[in-house]
Amino acid sequence: MSEPLRLGIAGLGTVGVGVLKILQKEAAMLTARTGREITVSAVSARNRGKDRGVSLEGYAWEDDPVALAARDDVDIFVELMGGSDGPAKAATEAALKAGKDVITANKAMLAVHGQALAELAENNGRVIRFEAAVAGGIPVVKALTEGLAGNRITRVMGVMNGTCNYILTRMQSSGLPYEDVFQEASDLGYLEADPNLDVGGIDAGHKLALLASIAFGTRVAFDSMELEGIGRITIDDIKAAADMGFRIKLLGVSQMTGRGLEQRMTPCLVPAVSALGQLEGGTNMVVLEGDAVGQIVLRGAGAGEGPTASAVLADVCDIARNIRLPVFGQPASTLTEVTSASSATPAPYYVRLALQDKPGALAKVASVLGEAGVSIHRMRQYDHEDGRAPVLIVTHKTQRSALDLAITGMAGTGVVEGDPVALRIESV
Amino acid sequence: MSEPLRLGIAGLGTVGVGVLKILQKEAAMLTARTGREITVSAVSARNRGKDRGVSLEGYAWEDDPVALAARDDVDIFVELMGGSDGPAKAATEAALKAGKDVITANKAMLAVHGQALAELAENNGRVIRFEAAVAGGIPVVKALTEGLAGNRITRVMGVMNGTCNYILTRMQSSGLPYEDVFQEASDLGYLEADPNLDVGGIDAGHKLALLASIAFGTRVAFDSMELEGIGRITIDDIKAAADMGFRIKLLGVSQMTGRGLEQRMTPCLVPAVSALGQLEGGTNMVVLEGDAVGQIVLRGAGAGEGPTASAVLADVCDIARNIRLPVFGQPASTLTEVTSASSATPAPYYVRLALQDKPGALAKVASVLGEAGVSIHRMRQYDHEDGRAPVLIVTHKTQRSALDLAITGMAGTGVVEGDPVALRIESV
The missing domain is CATH 3.30.70.260 (ACT domain)
Incomplete structure (x- = not known):
C-alpha cells in the first residue's frame, strides 16, 4: 500500500460538501479501487461557522485558500470556489508552484486562463484535472481525452447548461413565456448569481471551449466563440418549431473546418425525435464524433451535489492510480493557436x-x-x-x-x- | 520522448485491419497525444497470402500467435483472434508470462477465464485491457472503471448485441416474423459463425459479466447469469408490446441486491419512449447507475471496423500514457466470489x-x-x-x-x- 493521498479542499458549497460525504462514507471502497488511502488534511471556505451537514472534524481549517493550497500536508488542491479570477486562480497558481496537483470544477477559470495554467502545471510536473467542470457527472473529459484517443475528432456537440434546457423544455411543456419560466427557475434556485452566465450561454460556452481544446489540440479559445443566449427565444418560436417537428436547444457545436475552428454556443433547432431533441429538463448531453468511432452520445446529470462530486472523485481516483496526463490531453506547449472560422458551416x-x-x-x-x-x-x-x-x-x-x-x-x-x-x- | 511502444497483433480480420489502418495513418497524432511512437513489430493471422487492403510491409510475420506473443520486440500483445480457448488463450498466457501487456477484444475468453488471466497478469505486473470487448466503440469500460470510480454502482444495464437489436427493431418496422428477419441478418453478414452466440444472448451475456465484475468488485460469473435469447420472440409479441407502449429489447441487467448479485440477459419490455426503447438497429446502449452520479447513458456503434479499432487504440494509448490499472479495476485477488441472487428483483x-x-x-x-x-x-x-x-x-x-x-x-x-x-x- 502506498502513502495516503492527502487533499486540501477549498470551497465547501454543494459540491465540496458532496465530495466530503463520499470521502467519509466510502473510504474503504476508494482504497480498494485505487490502492491508496485518500484523506483530507485541510479545508477552506468563506464561513467557518456554517452548518453544512457534514463533519469537518479532523480537518485543519484555513481562512485563506492560497495558504491551504501550499500546505505541506496537501498533495492535491481541490478548487471548488469558482470564479475565473480572484482567490480561485491565486490558489490554483500557488498550488502548482508548490508542487501540488490540482482538481477543479471551475470552467470559467480554465476557459479564460487554461493555457497559462496548463503551462504552469506542466512546467512543474503537475496535473490539472477538471472532469467536474464539464457536463457534471458525465465522464466526458475522460471519454474524449482517453476513450477516443485513437480518433481524429470531427465534431463535438452538447447541451451543457441544465438551467437553459430546463427553461426551454418547460416553456415547451407549459406554454408559458420565457419571462415566467425564467422566474420559476430563479425561484427554484437553478440560476447562477449572475443569471447571464446561464441564459447568456457563457457557462455552457466555457465548457465547450474546454472540450474543443482537447478535441482539436488547440489552445482554449473561448473569446472567439460565437455566443448567443436564450433570452430572445419566445414561446411563439418554441411552438412554431414544434409545429415543424423541431425542438429549440442551447446547443454547443465545435468542429474543425478548412476555414478554421468553428465554435458556436447558440440556440439551434434539432429534430424533435433526435436524442438531443428529446433531452428534457436539467439533463446534459454531449455528442462526440470521431473518424473511426462514428458518433458517441453521453447523457447524464449536468449539475447537483452527487453528480459533480462523482466527477471530482473520478479525478481524485485517477491521481491516486497514477493516471497523469497533460491538462488538455497533449502537452500545453504543443497546442496550436486557433484560427477561428470566419463563418459558420452552411446549414438550413x-x-x-x-x-x-x-x-x-x-x-x-x-x-x-x-x-x-x-x-x-x-x-x-x-x-x-x-x-x-x-x-x-x-x-x-x-x-x-x-x-x-x-x-x-x-x-x-x-x-x-x-x-x-x-x-x-x-x-x- | 520515451522509447517506441511496440505492438504484436494476432488476428487480422476486420478489427485487426482497422487497427493497422489507424496506426499507419495517424502515427503523428498518436505520438502527439501519448508522447510515444507506437509501432508494430509483428503480426499473425491464419492466412498469410490474403489481400486485406492494408500493407503489412515492415512487420515480421508469425504463423504461430504464441510465438508472436513472446517475441522480444513486442511490448503489447494485441489479441484479436477470438474464441474463449485455443490459440487466443494460449497466446494471451504466453504474452503475460513473457512480461507483455495484453489488449484484447475477446469477451468470451475473459468471461470464461477472466479471473485466472487477471491473476496471471497481475502476478507478472502486467495489464490486460479490453475496451473493445464490450459495446464496441463506446468507452464504457473506462467510464465505469475510472469515470465512476467514486460511486457505489447500483445497476448496470445494456443493449450490447447489435445483431439482436437489428432483428428486433427490423421486426417492429417491417412486421416480418423472426425467421425472415433472422435470414436477412444472416444474408447481411451480421451473424456470428455460430448464430447462437448472438441470438442466444451469449455474446451480450459475456459483455455484461465483464461489466458486472468491475461494477461490483466481484469475480466474473458468467455461469450464474440468467440467459435467454430472442429466438422465441414472435412478431405477435413485438406488435402487442408496441400496442401497450413498449419495445422488446435483449436487455442485460446486473445489480447487487441483498440476496446477492443479479445478472440477467433476457428479452425485456422497456417503455417505447425511453432511450433504450428508441435504440434502433445495430447501435449499442449502456446505462450505468451510481449512488452519487445517478444515471449515465452511453450510446454508440457496438461493432464494425472503425468503432472496435477505436476502442483497441484507446487501450494502446492508455498503456503508452502509462495508465495501468488492475484488469477489473481492483486487484484480482480482492475480487469477491459472487453469490448469485436466487430470484430476480420483482418487476411488472x-x-x-x-x-x-x-x-x-x-x-x-x-x-x-x-x-x-x-x-x-x-x-x-x-x-x-x-x-x-x-x-x-x-x-x-x-x-x-x-x-x-x-x-x-x-x-x-x-x-x-x-x-x-x-x-x-x-x-x-
Whole structure:
C-alpha cells in the first residue's frame, strides 16, 4: 500500500460538501479501487461557522485558500470556489508552484486562463484535472481525452447548461413565456448569481471551449466563440418549431473546418425525435464524433451535489492510480493557436416573421430570399391576426451571411413587421 | 520522448485491419497525444497470402500467435483472434508470462477465464485491457472503471448485441416474423459463425459479466447469469408490446441486491419512449447507475471496423500514457466470489396468452393470477379469431416465481391454449 493521498479542499458549497460525504462514507471502497488511502488534511471556505451537514472534524481549517493550497500536508488542491479570477486562480497558481496537483470544477477559470495554467502545471510536473467542470457527472473529459484517443475528432456537440434546457423544455411543456419560466427557475434556485452566465450561454460556452481544446489540440479559445443566449427565444418560436417537428436547444457545436475552428454556443433547432431533441429538463448531453468511432452520445446529470462530486472523485481516483496526463490531453506547449472560422458551416435555417395583410406580400419575401441565394425548403403561412400573419420558413442549406442579407432586404419590402427571427437547424 | 511502444497483433480480420489502418495513418497524432511512437513489430493471422487492403510491409510475420506473443520486440500483445480457448488463450498466457501487456477484444475468453488471466497478469505486473470487448466503440469500460470510480454502482444495464437489436427493431418496422428477419441478418453478414452466440444472448451475456465484475468488485460469473435469447420472440409479441407502449429489447441487467448479485440477459419490455426503447438497429446502449452520479447513458456503434479499432487504440494509448490499472479495476485477488441472487428483483410482467371462446374464460385466468398473488395492472382482450382471443396482461410488480405459478395454473383452467408468453418489464 502506498502513502495516503492527502487533499486540501477549498470551497465547501454543494459540491465540496458532496465530495466530503463520499470521502467519509466510502473510504474503504476508494482504497480498494485505487490502492491508496485518500484523506483530507485541510479545508477552506468563506464561513467557518456554517452548518453544512457534514463533519469537518479532523480537518485543519484555513481562512485563506492560497495558504491551504501550499500546505505541506496537501498533495492535491481541490478548487471548488469558482470564479475565473480572484482567490480561485491565486490558489490554483500557488498550488502548482508548490508542487501540488490540482482538481477543479471551475470552467470559467480554465476557459479564460487554461493555457497559462496548463503551462504552469506542466512546467512543474503537475496535473490539472477538471472532469467536474464539464457536463457534471458525465465522464466526458475522460471519454474524449482517453476513450477516443485513437480518433481524429470531427465534431463535438452538447447541451451543457441544465438551467437553459430546463427553461426551454418547460416553456415547451407549459406554454408559458420565457419571462415566467425564467422566474420559476430563479425561484427554484437553478440560476447562477449572475443569471447571464446561464441564459447568456457563457457557462455552457466555457465548457465547450474546454472540450474543443482537447478535441482539436488547440489552445482554449473561448473569446472567439460565437455566443448567443436564450433570452430572445419566445414561446411563439418554441411552438412554431414544434409545429415543424423541431425542438429549440442551447446547443454547443465545435468542429474543425478548412476555414478554421468553428465554435458556436447558440440556440439551434434539432429534430424533435433526435436524442438531443428529446433531452428534457436539467439533463446534459454531449455528442462526440470521431473518424473511426462514428458518433458517441453521453447523457447524464449536468449539475447537483452527487453528480459533480462523482466527477471530482473520478479525478481524485485517477491521481491516486497514477493516471497523469497533460491538462488538455497533449502537452500545453504543443497546442496550436486557433484560427477561428470566419463563418459558420452552411446549414438550413428556421425563419419566423410577421407578414402584413397586403396583396403580394408573401411573394415579396420569397423574392428577397431568392435574390440573396437562399432557397426555401418549407414555408407555412398561418391565419392573419390583427392584420399580421405569422410565416415560418425552413430554408435549404445556406450561408448565414446570405440569410442575413435576405433578412436585411425584408425590411425594405414594407410588408414585414418587426425583426424576423432566424435560428440555425443543426444536423444531429 | 520515451522509447517506441511496440505492438504484436494476432488476428487480422476486420478489427485487426482497422487497427493497422489507424496506426499507419495517424502515427503523428498518436505520438502527439501519448508522447510515444507506437509501432508494430509483428503480426499473425491464419492466412498469410490474403489481400486485406492494408500493407503489412515492415512487420515480421508469425504463423504461430504464441510465438508472436513472446517475441522480444513486442511490448503489447494485441489479441484479436477470438474464441474463449485455443490459440487466443494460449497466446494471451504466453504474452503475460513473457512480461507483455495484453489488449484484447475477446469477451468470451475473459468471461470464461477472466479471473485466472487477471491473476496471471497481475502476478507478472502486467495489464490486460479490453475496451473493445464490450459495446464496441463506446468507452464504457473506462467510464465505469475510472469515470465512476467514486460511486457505489447500483445497476448496470445494456443493449450490447447489435445483431439482436437489428432483428428486433427490423421486426417492429417491417412486421416480418423472426425467421425472415433472422435470414436477412444472416444474408447481411451480421451473424456470428455460430448464430447462437448472438441470438442466444451469449455474446451480450459475456459483455455484461465483464461489466458486472468491475461494477461490483466481484469475480466474473458468467455461469450464474440468467440467459435467454430472442429466438422465441414472435412478431405477435413485438406488435402487442408496441400496442401497450413498449419495445422488446435483449436487455442485460446486473445489480447487487441483498440476496446477492443479479445478472440477467433476457428479452425485456422497456417503455417505447425511453432511450433504450428508441435504440434502433445495430447501435449499442449502456446505462450505468451510481449512488452519487445517478444515471449515465452511453450510446454508440457496438461493432464494425472503425468503432472496435477505436476502442483497441484507446487501450494502446492508455498503456503508452502509462495508465495501468488492475484488469477489473481492483486487484484480482480482492475480487469477491459472487453469490448469485436466487430470484430476480420483482418487476411488472407482460403476459400474452390465447383464450378460448368460452363463457367465464377471462374470469378463470384472472382468478388464477389472483390466487398466485399476481395483481393485474392493465389487461386487453382482442377480438376472437378461430375461436381464440389474444389477451395481453401487464401485471403489477411481482415475483417471477408467483407469475410462474399462475402460468402453470392457467394450464389447468381448460380455457388457455398453448403456452402463455411472459416477459419482464424493466424499469429504465
